[in-house]
Amino acid sequence: MKKILDTNDMRSTNEKDRNNDMEEAASIISAVGNDSQHHLALNSESSYFFGADVYGVIPYMLVGKRAMSQGDPVCKSEDVGKLIDEYLTFCKNRGYKPIFNSVGSEAADVLRSGDVRVLRYGKEAIIDLNSYTLAGRKKGALRRNAAKLDRAGVTLTEYCPQVSRDYSLEEEIFTLEVQWLADKKLKLRYSVGGLQFEEPYGRRYFITKDTDGELLTALSFLPYRERKGYCVDVMYRKPDGPTGAMEHAIISAAMKMKEDGVEEVSLNIAPLAGIDITKPGTVRAEKLMYEIFSNMDFGYDFKNLYRFKSKFDPTAWKQRYLVYDSSISLVRLATSITDTKGADAPALYMRYKRFFISLLLFPNRYRKSEN
Numbered sequence: 001m002k003k004i005l006d007t008n009d010m011r012s013t014n015e016k017d018r019n020n021d022m023e024e025a026a027s028i029i030s031a032v033g034n035d036s037q038h039h040l041a042l043n044s045e046s047s048y049f050f051g052a053d054v055y056g057v058i059p060y061m062l063v064g065k066r067a068m069s070q071g072d073p074v075c076k077s078e079d080v081g082k083l084i085d086e087y088l089t090f091c092k093n094r095g096y097k098p099i100f101n102s103v104g105s106e107a108a109d110v111l112r113s114g115d116v117r118v119l120r121y122g123k124e125a126i127i128d129l130n131s132y133t134l135a136g137r138k139k140g141a142l143r144r145n146a147a148k149l150d151r152a153g154v155t156l157t158e159y160c161p162q163v164s165r166d167y168s169l170e171e172e173i174f175t176l177e178v179q180w181l182a183d184k185k186l187k188l189r190y191s192v193g194g195l196q197f198e199e200p201y202g203r204r205y206f207i208t209k210d211t212d213g214e215l216l217t218a219l220s221f222l223p224y225r226e227r228k229g230y231c232v233d234v235m236y237r238k239p240d241g242p243t244g245a246m247e248h249a250i251i252s253a254a255m256k257m258k259e260d261g262v263e264e265v266s267l268n269i270a271p272l273a274g275i276d277i278t279k280p281g282t283v284r285a286e287k288l289m290y291e292i293f294s295n296m297d298f299g300y301d302f303k304n305l306y307r308f309k310s311k312f313d314p315t316a317w318k319q320r321y322l323v324y325d326s327s328i329s330l331v332r333l334a335t336s337i338t339d340t341k342g343a344d345a346p347a348l349y350m351r352y353k354r355f356f357i358s359l360l361l362f363p364n365r366y367r368k369s370e371n
Contacts, residue, residue: 021047021048021050022042022043022044022046022048024048024050024057025041025042025046025048025050025057025059025074026042026201028050028055028056028057028074028075029041029042029057029074029201030202031055032055032056032074032075032076033074033224033225034072034077034224034225035071035072035074035104035224036071036124036222036224036229036231036266036268037070037071037072037102037231037269038071038072038074038222038224039201039202039203039222039223039224039231039233040070040071040222040233041059041069041070041071042059042196042201043194045061046059046060046061047059047060047061047062048060049086049087049090051075051079051082051083051086052086053082053086054075054079054082054083054086055075055076055079056073056074056075056076056079056083057073057074057075058073058074058083058087059074060098062096065095065096065097066096066097066098066099066325066328066332067091067096067097067098067099068098068099068100068101069098069099069100069101070101070102071101071102071103072103072104072106072107073087073107077106080106080107080110081110084107084110084111088114097324097325097327097328098324098325099322099323099324099325099328099333100321100322100323100324101121101322102121102122102269102271102320102321102322103320103321103322103323104318104319104320104321105318105319105321107321107323108321108323111323115325115326115327116323116324116325116326117283117323117324117326118321118322118323119283119286119321119322119323119324120274120275120286120319120320120321120322121269121271121272121320121321121322122269122270122271122272122273122274122320123269123270123273123274123317123318123319123320124266124267124268124269124270124317124318124320125266125267125268125270125309125310125312125314125316125317126264126265126266126267126314126315126316126317126318127254127264127265127266127267127312127314127315128263128264128315128316129254129255129257129258129262129263129264129265130263131315132254132315134146134251136313138313139311139312139313141244141311142244142247142251142311142312142313145243145244145247145248146244146247146248146251146252148242148244149208149242149244149245149248150248152210152211152242153210153211154208154209154210154211154216154242154245154248155208155209156206156207156208156249156252156253156256157206157207157208157209158204158205158206158253158256159205159206159207160205161197161198161200161205162200165197169207170195170197172215173195173207173215173218173236174195176215176217176218176236176237176238177195177218177236179236179238179239180236180237180238180239182239194234195220195234202222202223202227203220203221203222203223203233204220204221204223204230204253204257205218205219205220205221206218206219206220206221206249206252206253206256207219208245208248208249208252210242214238215238216237216238216241216242216245216249217235217236217237217238217241217245217246217249218234218235218236219232219233219234219235219236219249219250219253220232220233220234221233221253221257221265224266225263225264227262228261228262228263228264229262229263229264229265229266230257230262230264230265230266231265231266231267231268232250232265232266232267232268233268235250237249247311247312250267250312251312267309267312267314268309269320270302270305270306270309271302271305272302273302273306274317274319
Protein backbone atom coordinates (compact mmCIF):
# COMPACT_ATOMS: atom_id res chain seq x y z
CA MET A 1 0.00 0.00 0.00
CA LYS A 2 3.04 2.28 -0.16
CA LYS A 3 1.81 3.73 -3.45
CA ILE A 4 -1.25 5.15 -1.71
CA LEU A 5 0.82 7.17 0.76
CA ASP A 6 3.11 8.48 -1.97
CA THR A 7 0.13 9.84 -3.89
CA ASN A 8 -0.77 12.03 -0.92
CA ASP A 9 2.37 14.04 -1.67
CA MET A 10 1.68 14.22 -5.40
CA ARG A 11 -2.08 14.64 -5.76
CA SER A 12 -3.17 17.71 -7.67
CA THR A 13 -6.33 19.60 -6.86
CA ASN A 14 -8.03 19.14 -10.22
CA GLU A 15 -11.62 17.95 -10.23
CA LYS A 16 -10.85 14.49 -11.62
CA ASP A 17 -8.39 13.71 -8.85
CA ARG A 18 -10.78 14.99 -6.19
CA ASN A 19 -13.60 12.82 -7.55
CA ASN A 20 -11.34 9.76 -7.64
CA ASP A 21 -10.24 10.46 -4.06
CA MET A 22 -13.84 10.85 -2.96
CA GLU A 23 -14.82 7.52 -4.51
CA GLU A 24 -11.84 5.82 -2.84
CA ALA A 25 -12.74 7.41 0.49
CA ALA A 26 -16.39 6.38 0.06
CA SER A 27 -15.32 2.77 -0.45
CA ILE A 28 -13.24 2.81 2.75
CA ILE A 29 -16.02 4.51 4.74
CA SER A 30 -18.51 1.91 3.52
CA ALA A 31 -16.20 -0.92 4.58
CA VAL A 32 -14.92 0.27 7.98
CA GLY A 33 -16.74 3.52 8.82
CA ASN A 34 -18.23 3.24 12.31
CA ASP A 35 -18.59 6.95 13.12
CA SER A 36 -21.80 8.83 12.36
CA GLN A 37 -19.72 11.76 11.06
CA HIS A 38 -17.78 9.92 8.36
CA HIS A 39 -20.10 10.51 5.40
CA LEU A 40 -20.03 14.28 5.97
CA ALA A 41 -16.56 14.35 4.40
CA LEU A 42 -17.78 13.09 1.03
CA ASN A 43 -18.01 16.47 -0.66
CA SER A 44 -16.15 18.54 -3.22
CA GLU A 45 -14.38 20.65 -0.58
CA SER A 46 -12.60 17.82 1.22
CA SER A 47 -9.10 16.47 0.69
CA TYR A 48 -8.21 12.93 1.73
CA PHE A 49 -5.25 11.34 3.47
CA PHE A 50 -5.04 7.62 2.75
CA GLY A 51 -3.14 5.23 5.02
CA ALA A 52 0.06 3.49 3.93
CA ASP A 53 0.22 0.49 6.28
CA VAL A 54 -3.36 0.94 7.42
CA TYR A 55 -6.55 0.53 5.41
CA GLY A 56 -8.08 3.86 6.27
CA VAL A 57 -8.59 7.50 5.41
CA ILE A 58 -8.73 10.85 7.20
CA PRO A 59 -10.66 13.50 5.26
CA TYR A 60 -9.70 17.10 6.00
CA MET A 61 -10.19 20.69 4.89
CA LEU A 62 -7.44 23.29 4.82
CA VAL A 63 -7.68 26.80 6.26
CA GLY A 64 -4.30 28.26 5.53
CA LYS A 65 -1.95 25.68 7.03
CA ARG A 66 -4.51 24.32 9.47
CA ALA A 67 -6.04 20.97 8.51
CA MET A 68 -9.41 20.25 10.08
CA SER A 69 -10.97 16.80 10.03
CA GLN A 70 -14.48 15.85 11.16
CA GLY A 71 -15.15 12.85 13.34
CA ASP A 72 -12.94 9.85 14.06
CA PRO A 73 -10.26 8.56 11.68
CA VAL A 74 -11.84 6.07 9.27
CA CYS A 75 -10.34 2.64 9.94
CA LYS A 76 -10.76 -0.44 12.09
CA SER A 77 -10.68 0.36 15.82
CA GLU A 78 -7.40 -1.50 16.32
CA ASP A 79 -5.73 0.67 13.65
CA VAL A 80 -6.72 4.11 15.00
CA GLY A 81 -3.34 4.78 16.59
CA LYS A 82 -1.37 3.76 13.49
CA LEU A 83 -3.49 5.85 11.14
CA ILE A 84 -3.24 8.88 13.41
CA ASP A 85 0.55 8.49 13.54
CA GLU A 86 0.74 8.36 9.74
CA TYR A 87 -1.51 11.39 9.41
CA LEU A 88 0.44 13.43 11.96
CA THR A 89 3.67 12.63 10.06
CA PHE A 90 1.98 13.72 6.84
CA CYS A 91 0.85 16.99 8.45
CA LYS A 92 4.33 17.63 9.87
CA ASN A 93 5.97 17.06 6.48
CA ARG A 94 3.51 19.46 4.84
CA GLY A 95 3.72 22.06 7.59
CA TYR A 96 0.04 21.54 8.45
CA LYS A 97 -1.33 22.00 11.96
CA PRO A 98 -4.07 19.41 12.59
CA ILE A 99 -7.45 20.04 14.15
CA PHE A 100 -9.60 17.01 14.95
CA ASN A 101 -13.20 18.16 15.32
CA SER A 102 -15.88 16.05 17.06
CA VAL A 103 -13.82 12.93 17.72
CA GLY A 104 -14.95 10.28 20.17
CA SER A 105 -13.30 9.18 23.39
CA GLU A 106 -11.07 6.50 21.83
CA ALA A 107 -9.47 8.81 19.28
CA ALA A 108 -9.15 11.59 21.87
CA ASP A 109 -7.29 9.23 24.22
CA VAL A 110 -4.86 8.24 21.45
CA LEU A 111 -4.23 11.88 20.56
CA ARG A 112 -3.59 12.97 24.16
CA SER A 113 -0.04 11.61 24.03
CA GLY A 114 0.95 14.20 21.41
CA ASP A 115 1.57 17.93 21.57
CA VAL A 116 -2.12 18.78 21.48
CA ARG A 117 -4.92 20.30 23.52
CA VAL A 118 -8.06 18.26 24.14
CA LEU A 119 -11.36 20.03 24.82
CA ARG A 120 -14.86 18.78 25.49
CA TYR A 121 -16.75 19.89 22.40
CA GLY A 122 -20.29 18.60 22.69
CA LYS A 123 -22.47 15.52 23.01
CA GLU A 124 -24.05 13.21 20.46
CA ALA A 125 -27.62 12.04 21.06
CA ILE A 126 -28.07 8.31 20.41
CA ILE A 127 -31.34 6.39 20.18
CA ASP A 128 -31.10 2.61 20.65
CA LEU A 129 -33.99 1.42 18.50
CA ASN A 130 -34.10 -2.01 20.15
CA SER A 131 -35.15 -0.50 23.48
CA TYR A 132 -36.55 2.92 22.62
CA THR A 133 -40.24 3.75 23.15
CA LEU A 134 -42.28 6.93 23.46
CA ALA A 135 -43.40 5.98 26.96
CA GLY A 136 -42.40 8.03 29.97
CA ARG A 137 -42.87 11.52 31.37
CA LYS A 138 -39.88 13.03 29.59
CA LYS A 139 -41.33 12.15 26.19
CA GLY A 140 -44.86 13.29 26.96
CA ALA A 141 -44.87 16.33 24.64
CA LEU A 142 -43.14 14.34 21.90
CA ARG A 143 -45.69 11.55 22.21
CA ARG A 144 -48.65 13.92 22.08
CA ASN A 145 -47.36 15.82 19.03
CA ALA A 146 -46.63 12.61 17.16
CA ALA A 147 -50.09 11.23 17.91
CA LYS A 148 -51.74 14.53 16.95
CA LEU A 149 -50.07 14.59 13.53
CA ASP A 150 -50.87 10.92 12.95
CA ARG A 151 -54.55 11.68 13.62
CA ALA A 152 -54.36 14.67 11.25
CA GLY A 153 -53.32 12.31 8.46
CA VAL A 154 -49.65 13.37 8.12
CA THR A 155 -47.80 10.54 6.41
CA LEU A 156 -44.15 9.58 6.02
CA THR A 157 -42.68 8.37 2.71
CA GLU A 158 -39.16 7.24 1.91
CA TYR A 159 -37.65 8.62 -1.28
CA CYS A 160 -35.02 6.43 -3.00
CA PRO A 161 -33.28 8.43 -5.77
CA GLN A 162 -30.73 5.65 -6.25
CA VAL A 163 -33.63 3.46 -7.44
CA SER A 164 -35.72 5.99 -9.35
CA ARG A 165 -35.40 9.76 -9.56
CA ASP A 166 -38.50 11.90 -9.03
CA TYR A 167 -37.43 15.34 -10.25
CA SER A 168 -40.77 16.90 -9.40
CA LEU A 169 -40.43 15.83 -5.76
CA GLU A 170 -36.82 16.99 -5.69
CA GLU A 171 -37.93 20.41 -6.87
CA GLU A 172 -40.45 20.51 -4.01
CA ILE A 173 -37.67 19.63 -1.56
CA PHE A 174 -35.35 22.29 -2.96
CA THR A 175 -38.17 24.85 -2.63
CA LEU A 176 -38.65 23.76 0.99
CA GLU A 177 -34.91 24.17 1.54
CA VAL A 178 -35.03 27.75 0.29
CA GLN A 179 -37.98 28.53 2.56
CA TRP A 180 -36.32 26.94 5.58
CA LEU A 181 -33.00 28.72 5.09
CA ALA A 182 -34.51 32.10 4.21
CA ASP A 183 -34.41 33.38 7.79
CA LYS A 184 -31.13 31.70 8.72
CA LYS A 185 -28.11 33.96 9.16
CA LEU A 186 -25.80 31.49 7.44
CA LYS A 187 -25.81 27.97 6.11
CA LEU A 188 -23.33 25.66 7.79
CA ARG A 189 -21.24 23.24 5.79
CA TYR A 190 -18.88 20.34 6.50
CA SER A 191 -20.55 19.49 9.83
CA VAL A 192 -23.84 19.53 7.92
CA GLY A 193 -24.03 17.62 4.66
CA GLY A 194 -26.20 18.12 1.60
CA LEU A 195 -28.98 16.30 -0.19
CA GLN A 196 -26.69 14.87 -2.90
CA PHE A 197 -29.46 13.14 -4.83
CA GLU A 198 -27.05 12.49 -7.72
CA GLU A 199 -24.74 10.40 -5.49
CA PRO A 200 -26.40 9.54 -2.19
CA TYR A 201 -23.53 7.42 -0.81
CA GLY A 202 -25.99 5.31 1.17
CA ARG A 203 -28.15 8.17 2.43
CA ARG A 204 -31.79 7.53 3.23
CA TYR A 205 -34.33 10.27 2.52
CA PHE A 206 -37.74 10.73 4.12
CA ILE A 207 -40.52 13.26 3.56
CA THR A 208 -43.82 13.95 5.30
CA LYS A 209 -46.93 15.43 3.70
CA ASP A 210 -50.34 16.48 4.97
CA THR A 211 -53.70 15.31 3.61
CA ASP A 212 -53.58 18.04 0.93
CA GLY A 213 -50.27 16.72 -0.36
CA GLU A 214 -48.35 19.70 1.04
CA LEU A 215 -44.70 18.93 1.79
CA LEU A 216 -44.08 19.50 5.51
CA THR A 217 -40.60 18.09 6.13
CA ALA A 218 -37.62 16.59 4.33
CA LEU A 219 -34.84 14.67 6.07
CA SER A 220 -31.71 12.78 5.12
CA PHE A 221 -29.87 10.21 7.21
CA LEU A 222 -26.21 9.21 6.87
CA PRO A 223 -25.24 5.53 7.24
CA TYR A 224 -22.61 4.13 9.60
CA ARG A 225 -21.79 0.78 11.23
CA GLU A 226 -22.44 -1.02 7.92
CA ARG A 227 -25.89 0.58 7.78
CA LYS A 228 -26.89 -0.70 11.20
CA GLY A 229 -26.81 2.94 12.29
CA TYR A 230 -28.09 6.13 10.65
CA CYS A 231 -27.38 9.72 11.63
CA VAL A 232 -29.86 12.50 10.92
CA ASP A 233 -28.26 15.18 8.76
CA VAL A 234 -30.37 17.51 6.62
CA MET A 235 -33.62 18.61 8.29
CA TYR A 236 -35.95 21.00 6.46
CA ARG A 237 -39.38 21.99 7.74
CA LYS A 238 -42.13 24.14 6.30
CA PRO A 239 -41.78 27.37 8.34
CA ASP A 240 -45.52 27.73 8.95
CA GLY A 241 -46.16 24.01 9.27
CA PRO A 242 -47.87 22.35 12.24
CA THR A 243 -46.17 22.24 15.64
CA GLY A 244 -44.12 19.09 16.13
CA ALA A 245 -43.82 18.29 12.42
CA MET A 246 -40.07 17.69 12.60
CA GLU A 247 -40.25 15.59 15.76
CA HIS A 248 -43.01 13.49 14.16
CA ALA A 249 -40.93 13.04 11.00
CA ILE A 250 -37.81 11.92 12.90
CA ILE A 251 -39.70 9.44 15.07
CA SER A 252 -41.64 8.06 12.09
CA ALA A 253 -38.44 7.64 10.06
CA ALA A 254 -36.66 5.98 12.98
CA MET A 255 -39.48 3.47 13.45
CA LYS A 256 -39.49 2.73 9.72
CA MET A 257 -35.75 2.06 9.78
CA LYS A 258 -36.17 -0.15 12.85
CA GLU A 259 -38.51 -2.35 10.79
CA ASP A 260 -35.67 -2.66 8.26
CA GLY A 261 -33.22 -3.91 10.87
CA VAL A 262 -31.50 -0.63 11.76
CA GLU A 263 -30.31 -0.76 15.38
CA GLU A 264 -29.38 2.83 16.16
CA VAL A 265 -30.22 6.37 15.14
CA SER A 266 -28.00 9.31 15.97
CA LEU A 267 -29.64 12.71 16.33
CA ASN A 268 -26.16 14.06 15.58
CA ILE A 269 -23.99 16.26 17.76
CA ALA A 270 -25.18 19.08 19.99
CA PRO A 271 -22.06 21.29 19.83
CA LEU A 272 -20.83 22.84 23.10
CA ALA A 273 -23.46 20.98 25.13
CA GLY A 274 -22.54 19.28 28.40
CA ILE A 275 -19.47 21.36 29.26
CA ASP A 276 -19.40 21.49 33.06
CA ILE A 277 -17.18 24.42 34.02
CA THR A 278 -17.37 23.46 37.73
CA LYS A 279 -15.27 20.35 37.13
CA PRO A 280 -11.59 20.46 38.11
CA GLY A 281 -9.28 20.92 35.16
CA THR A 282 -11.68 22.96 33.05
CA VAL A 283 -9.50 25.07 30.77
CA ARG A 284 -10.08 28.60 29.49
CA ALA A 285 -11.16 27.47 26.02
CA GLU A 286 -13.88 25.25 27.51
CA LYS A 287 -15.11 28.15 29.64
CA LEU A 288 -15.35 30.30 26.51
CA MET A 289 -17.30 27.58 24.70
CA TYR A 290 -19.63 27.32 27.68
CA GLU A 291 -20.31 31.06 27.51
CA ILE A 292 -21.02 30.81 23.78
CA PHE A 293 -23.46 27.95 24.43
CA SER A 294 -25.20 29.91 27.18
CA ASN A 295 -25.38 33.33 25.54
CA MET A 296 -24.96 33.25 21.75
CA ASP A 297 -27.47 32.33 19.06
CA PHE A 298 -25.99 34.01 15.98
CA GLY A 299 -25.29 31.57 13.15
CA TYR A 300 -25.97 28.53 15.31
CA ASP A 301 -28.39 28.38 18.22
CA PHE A 302 -26.47 25.89 20.33
CA LYS A 303 -28.79 25.90 23.32
CA ASN A 304 -32.02 25.44 21.37
CA LEU A 305 -30.44 22.69 19.27
CA TYR A 306 -29.56 20.85 22.48
CA ARG A 307 -33.09 21.38 23.80
CA PHE A 308 -34.55 20.00 20.56
CA LYS A 309 -32.50 16.81 20.79
CA SER A 310 -33.31 16.47 24.49
CA LYS A 311 -37.04 16.26 23.64
CA PHE A 312 -36.40 12.73 22.38
CA ASP A 313 -34.88 11.65 25.73
CA PRO A 314 -32.02 9.86 23.93
CA THR A 315 -30.83 6.47 25.14
CA ALA A 316 -27.30 7.86 25.51
CA TRP A 317 -25.31 11.06 25.16
CA LYS A 318 -21.81 10.35 23.82
CA GLN A 319 -19.05 12.84 24.61
CA ARG A 320 -17.27 14.45 21.65
CA TYR A 321 -13.94 16.26 21.74
CA LEU A 322 -12.04 18.95 19.90
CA VAL A 323 -8.32 18.14 19.63
CA TYR A 324 -5.87 20.57 18.10
CA ASP A 325 -2.18 21.36 17.73
CA SER A 326 -1.04 23.19 20.88
CA SER A 327 0.59 25.97 18.81
CA ILE A 328 -2.79 27.06 17.43
CA SER A 329 -4.18 30.07 19.28
CA LEU A 330 -7.82 30.26 20.35
CA VAL A 331 -8.45 32.96 17.74
CA ARG A 332 -6.94 30.81 14.97
CA LEU A 333 -8.89 27.80 16.20
CA ALA A 334 -12.16 29.75 16.14
CA THR A 335 -11.55 31.18 12.66
CA SER A 336 -10.57 27.74 11.33
CA ILE A 337 -13.83 26.22 12.53
CA THR A 338 -15.77 29.23 11.27
CA ASP A 339 -14.14 29.12 7.83
CA THR A 340 -14.86 25.43 7.34
CA LYS A 341 -18.42 25.54 8.68
CA GLY A 342 -19.84 28.95 7.83
CA ALA A 343 -20.62 30.47 4.46
CA ASP A 344 -20.51 33.95 5.95
CA ALA A 345 -17.35 33.68 8.02
CA PRO A 346 -16.48 37.41 8.31
CA ALA A 347 -19.89 38.30 9.77
CA LEU A 348 -19.77 35.35 12.13
CA TYR A 349 -16.19 36.14 13.17
CA MET A 350 -16.97 39.79 13.93
CA ARG A 351 -20.07 38.91 15.94
CA TYR A 352 -18.14 36.44 18.07
CA LYS A 353 -15.20 38.82 18.42
CA ARG A 354 -17.52 41.47 19.86
CA PHE A 355 -19.00 38.87 22.19
CA PHE A 356 -15.56 37.83 23.49
CA ILE A 357 -14.56 41.45 24.13
CA SER A 358 -17.82 42.08 25.97
CA LEU A 359 -17.34 38.88 27.97
CA LEU A 360 -13.86 39.95 29.06
CA LEU A 361 -14.98 43.46 30.01
CA PHE A 362 -18.32 42.60 31.62
CA PRO A 363 -18.20 38.93 32.76
CA ASN A 364 -20.90 39.38 35.42
CA ARG A 365 -23.43 40.39 32.77
CA TYR A 366 -23.35 36.85 31.40
CA ARG A 367 -23.04 35.07 34.72
CA LYS A 368 -26.35 36.58 35.81
CA SER A 369 -28.13 35.59 32.59
CA GLU A 370 -26.98 31.95 32.34
CA ASN A 371 -30.34 30.58 33.41
